[in-house]
Amino acid sequence: MPDDLLNSFKTGPDDKGRFGQFGGRFVSETLMPLILELEAQYEFAKTDDSFWAEMDFLWKHYVGRPSPMYFAERLTDRLGGAKVYFKRDELNHTGAHKINNVLGQIILARRMGKTRIIAETGAGQHGVATATVCAKFGLKCVVYMGATDVERQAPNVFRMRLLGAEVIPVTSGRGTLKDAMNDALRDWVTNVRDTFYCIGTVAGPHPYPAMVRDFQSIIGKEAREQMLEAEGRLPDTIIAAIGGGSNAMGLFYPFLDDTDVAIIGVEAGGKGVNAKMEHCASLSGGRPGVLHGNRTYLLQDEDGQILEGHSISAGLDYPGIGPEHAWLHDIGRAQYVSITDTEALAAFQLSCETEGIIPALEPSHALAHVAKIAPDMPRDHIICMNMCGRGDKDIFTVAKHLGFDMKV
Ligand SMILES: *Cc1c(COP(=O)(O)O)cnc(C)c1O
Numbered sequence: 001m002p003d004d005l006l007n008s009f010k011t012g013p014d015d016k017g018r019f020g021q022f023g024g025r026f027v028s029e030t031l032m033p034l035i036l037e038l039e040a041q042y043e044f045a046k047t048d049d050s051f052w053a054e055m056d057f058l059w060k061h062y063v064g065r066p067s068p069m070y071f072a073e074r075l076t077d078r079l080g081g082a083k084v085y086f087k088r089d090e091l092n093h094t095g096a097h098k099i100n101n102v103l104g105q106i107i108l109a110r111r112m113g114k115t116r117i118i119a120e121t122g123a124g125q126h127g128v129a130t131a132t133v134c135a136k137f138g139l140k141c142v143v144y145m146g147a148t149d150v151e152r153q154a155p156n157v158f159r160m161r162l163l164g165a166e167v168i169p170v171t172s173g174r175g176t177l178k179d180a181m182n183d184a185l186r187d188w189v190t191n192v193r194d195t196f197y198c199i200g201t202v203a204g205p206h207p208y209p210a211m212v213r214d215f216q217s218i219i220g221k222e223a224r225e226q227m228l229e230a231e232g233r234l235p236d237t238i239i240a241a242i243g244g245g246s247n248a249m250g251l252f253y254p255f256l257d258d259t260d261v262a263i264i265g266v267e268a269g270g271k272g273v274n275a276k277m278e279h280c281a282s283l284s285g286g287r288p289g290v291l292h293g294n295r296t297y298l299l300q301d302e303d304g305q306i307l308e309g310h311s312i313s314a315g316l317d318y319p320g321i322g323p324e325h326a327w328l329h330d331i332g333r334a335q336y337v338s339i340t341d342t343e344a345l346a347a348f349q350l351s352c353e354t355e356g357i358i359p360a361l362e363p364s365h366a367l368a369h370v371a372k373i374a375p376d377m378p379r380d381h382i383i384c385m386n387m388c389g390r391g392d393k394d395i396f397t398v399a400k401h402l403g404f405d406m407k408v
């Protein structure tokens with residue numbers, strides 16, 4: 001190991017794909033050759049300048065990067081303490097950070113000669129991002145989505161169909177995200193030759209958690225440079241919302257070795273982190289187990305059955321959390337907290353009123369935690385929060401909770 005990495009938090013995963021006791025590769029033997037091929041191809045692409053040149057070109061001209069680093073001045077005044085910046089990833093094409101990663105995986109898929117892309121989706125955001133990039137490259141796109149979610153997320157189902165994707169409702173199990181992930185893995189084994197499985201968060205078997213993190217790290221890489229430009233120094237605290245943990249890992253990773261920078265991940269606390277599991281806080285309220293090909297903290301009952309959890313935000317209801325977060329939590333490099341539905345709703349409105357930014361409900365969780373801690377911090381304390389998605393998709397949910405009758 002090179003000297004500069006000896007005391008680094010950036011060395012993971014090891015060659016077995018593990019971050020400490022988390023991560024790994026828990027897949028059937030039939031999947032192993034596929035995973036190994038993917039790993040080899042990604043290892044090659046990672047150090048290939050032409051791969052990153054293609055990424056940079058499309059990040060700039062298709063996604064709209066770099067996203068701005070914005071000083072939220074009226075919000076800062078309202079909170080009366082720390083100086084709050086938003087990393088504006090909600091301004092990306094398709095309205096969130098997911099496209100950063102999808103672009104990377106699909107460029108890789110093209111290099112591997114794959115012509116058919118499969119994905120699983122819960123709320124539909126990752127499905128839409130995948131269908132978008134597939135349309136752009138003329139690739140066949142198949143999205144597995146729990147039957148329950150197909151009903152709950154009709155607008156995203158329609159978007160995917162407009163973009164030319166085939167949406168397959170999954171009726172096995174309880175018909176939600178976990179079942180869609182299983183079916184996508186099954187599809188992959190059956191269609192080895194032409195198919196690439198595009199995973200939407202820092203989960204799945206190795207090398208996915210590291211690969212997705214690397215693609216999303218553009219967020220933290222830009223944030224670091226922009227902060228140095230705006231303030232001449234790094235932020236004191238960085239903070240992001242966590243579903244599976246990809247936007248958070250993308251912001252956190254480039255800062256992991258800046259040990260003066262405090263790192264906070266915000267999980268969905270739903271109705272409170274209680275015994276009834278009416279939340280999606282895998283770290284705060286879950287236990288280690290194996291799901292989706294890796295070992296991590298999961299929402300599960302006493303028999304190890306995966307639980308659904310609850311959050312006002314559909315994008316945060318992944319039943320697990322990326323293995324690298326589980327590790328950062330256990331070694332204490334990052335802190336993980338939870339925010340309830342009610343607190344997130346209040347933060348959603350706060351951003352609308354003070355900044356003219358309608359945030360997605362996911363980053364509203366991060367903002368709610370900012371609103372909790374900023375007032376007690378000195379004025380020269382700098383917080384950088386990832387505004388990872390915009391709220392257009394959430395206005396119906398918010399209207400319902402605020403008792404606004406939206407007759408359309
Ligand atoms: C999907 C989504 C999330 C949750 O996914 P992560 O992998 O935790 O980033 C958060 N915010 C938005 C806007 C999303 O679309």
